[in-house]
Amino acid sequence: MMLKTRFTRTLKLGLLLAGAALCWHVAADERDQQAFYPEDVSFNAAIPTPEAFLQHPLGQHMARNDLMVAYLKLLAEKSDRVQYEVIARSHENRPIVTLTISSPENLARLEQIRQQHLALQQPGSKQQINDDMPVISWVNYGVHGGEVSSTDAAMPVAYHLAAAQGGQIERILQHSVILLTASFNPDGNSRESAWNWTFAANTPVTDRVSALHGSPWPSGRTNHYWFDLNRQWMMQQHPEPVGWVAKFHQWRPNMVADFHEMQSHKSYYFHPGAPDRVFPLIGKDAMALLSDVVQGPRDFMDSEARLYFNEESYDNFYIGKGATYPHLYGSLGILFEQASSAGLLDTPRGLLSFRDNIRTQYRVGIALLDSAVSKRQALLSFQRKFADATEQLAGDDKTKAYVFAVPGDEARAFHFLELLRRNQIEVKRLARDINVDGKTFLADNAYVVETNQPTYRMIKGMFERITQFENNTFYDVSGWTMPLAFGVDYAPLTSRSYKTAEKVEASFPAKPAPANAQVAYVFDWRNYYAPRALYRLLEAGYRPRVTTEPLGTNSDKGKVTLGRGSVVMPVGWQGGAEANALHKLMTKIAREDGIDVYAVGTSYTDSVGMDLGSNMMLEVNQPKVLLVIGEGVSQYDAGEVWHLLDKRMHMPVVLLHKDKLAWVNLNDYSHLIMVGGSYSDVADKTVQKIDGWVKDGGTVVGIRDGAKWAGQKLLDLSPVRISKGKLASAPRIDYADKEHAEAQDIIGGAIMAGDLDISHPLGYGYTQRLIASQRNTLLAFEPPKNPFATVVKIADKPLLSGFASEENQQQLAGKAMLVAEPKGKGAVILFTDNPNFRAYFYGTEKLFMNSLFFSGAFEKPRS
Structure with missing residues (x-):
């Protein structure tokens, strides 16, 4: 049975199913009277609408995250176009769900499509761009959990792709594989939706000072630990981005659309951004193609006389955010920003409606997916050309590799290697010692990243120090050189005189148990997790001490020299603690904290520094x-x-x-x-x-x-x-140059x-x-x-x-x-x-x- 779905019918169905539930007023904004779903599209009545499932109209409340997840799972059960997958879990153990959506025929050969798509992106690829090769489009929502129309728009987009009937949707499904992630940040999203439900009212309050229009500190924007996850695509220091970036690399989509909200007094924005604020390794051809692809959203917005803007304010410079990171791998990252409203809100542009915002994000999303199909050949060809151009850039680069080392701290080295691996960067061991500009890198603890890799652009983005810019105005940070951030010794190599060994896989440096100590256990403070190890000892009631000078001593592993701040854990004088219990704890520290723990049999040190009983050793108290x-x-x-x-x-x-x-x-x-x-x-x-x-x-x-x-x-x-440089000294500056002048x-x-x-x-x-x-x-x-x-x-x-x-x-x-x-x-x-x-x-x-x-x-x- 087919059904013409109109706003009025959807509202009636939602209110009917709500039964005795509280029924808050739905905003009566003029645009709310428009059909939410396209009037010329039929939908499969066997697949429930979001309104029917939630038992309230979209925009009446912010959808609860658990119900959103349940609805997406239901769509996969009801529709043969949809596959459901949990790609990660948040700090609060909420699932991050991605739907894979295409025609049933495409889903039946999904792995073949994926492999062909990845093969297309290899330099010199022989993979043909056939008529049956789909474009890979990824639409993602809710990386900022407080941007309410972003998360809620995922539901009607998923419903449309699962249930719509007709020529347009058949064309989209036949020529696309669509990845849809409903909420990148379910923890923040859950905080925000709880606030939205708490302060929803029977009678709409449009005053922006109302509690509904401003959730309290820390708001729903951030994740459990209050991080902005949209800055974590390259960094991946949280489980949410680790999962979704892995999904990105599994497919390397042609297009990644990132839906957001901005301040309520603005209109609607989408990329391309400011032309002179683009990361140098993102080509103008990418921006030109991006502009072609977003013509579909432009056409939709123009058809309804909705205002929008491109090529200003926002940029594609910081490569760690969701709309820029994909460009380093041949995908087009596209940012969408909708003026924000959590309900019905008075703004300088008129009355803004949460429901209408959801509708706009939904309709723009469908227009974008349709446009990606229209530009399918251009998008696929771009990725092939991108791979060849990247290989050419690497070949022309005077820097052939980077060598790096983290002496004395294998745990920090592990985390740096892990970061490189997650960004698909290959690392090899250094096979023989080399000297670069007076600094020696030893083969036993140094690594090499060669630039001639498919990920060349990301390698350069991570390792290079850029200090000169076309435009000095930045939406986010301007410098993020990863070896500097990690405190890693590194140097560029401009010749191929180095020699590499095997490829390195990041693995945590768990250490073997020390021998049973006669007098004390010692470990070096240089280790990243040394503070964690010291806290374990203090929490267990032990009384470790810390060296104020370098310490040299004989141990169960031979002679060792440790730096200032090294921890000495005496076996005796510990308030009756048993030696076996202490040894078990030191073994745990070695294994779980990646620390070489040394067993020492005498307080006397015959080489470097003080004896173990020295009065110069520092007492350490447990921090509270x-x-x-x-x-x-x-x-x-x-x-x-x-x-x-x-x-x-x-x-x-x-x-x-x-x-x-x-x-x-x-x-x-x-x-x-x-x-x-x-x-x-x-x-x-x-x-x-x-x-x-x-x-x-x-x-x-x-x-x-x-x-x-x-x-x-x-x-x-x-x-x-600090005097304000040019602003303080300039007698007169044209107002048109205000933003640039202030950036200095x-x-x-x-x-x-x-x-x-x-x-x-x-x-x-x-x-x-x-x-x-x-x-x-x-x-x-x-x-x-x-x-x-x-x-x-x-x-x-x-x-x-x-x-x-x-x-x-x-x-x-x-x-x-x-x-x-x-x-x-x-x-x-x-x-x-x-x-x-x-x-x-x-x-x-x-x-x-x-x-x-x-x-x-x-x-x-x-x-």
């Missing part, structure tokens, strides 16, 4: 951490701290809303962490309370704005006044060089003074009067990767990035850069961990 969160605090900065401590280091973190600072008993905690955000609402009485707690032995760790606040309020240390006076998410005091306790675990950190503010301090307090000084020539004007670089040079100042029995530690940025700055995370374990290890200078 308070992290300030809530309104006014950066959810991203706070989430990065929470994720690092909770997920990676297995350390408990007490999350404290800022307005609770006034009454919490700080004496129950050792550390108070204040990240970016605003703290102007912290009362003077609370400041005095925190100040007294620090003097009694507590430690405040400030990051970015938190560092500025703590420096001013607790140390009377004011940040450096910011740091565009760049990587900066610092000089690290590796002898300072906060520098333990580092062997080189040069350190790279992520900077997106002009915040810095003059070096304090205490000559030992500047732990990291910004380099004289600081810019390593990304954009910073010459004026800003000169003003920042020589200033303090990291300050550690004793105060009474406690300390105040100030990071003006973000050491935990987006969970991929492995190279600076140890600075932050040191601020927790070694905050009591430095003293004021003697007067």
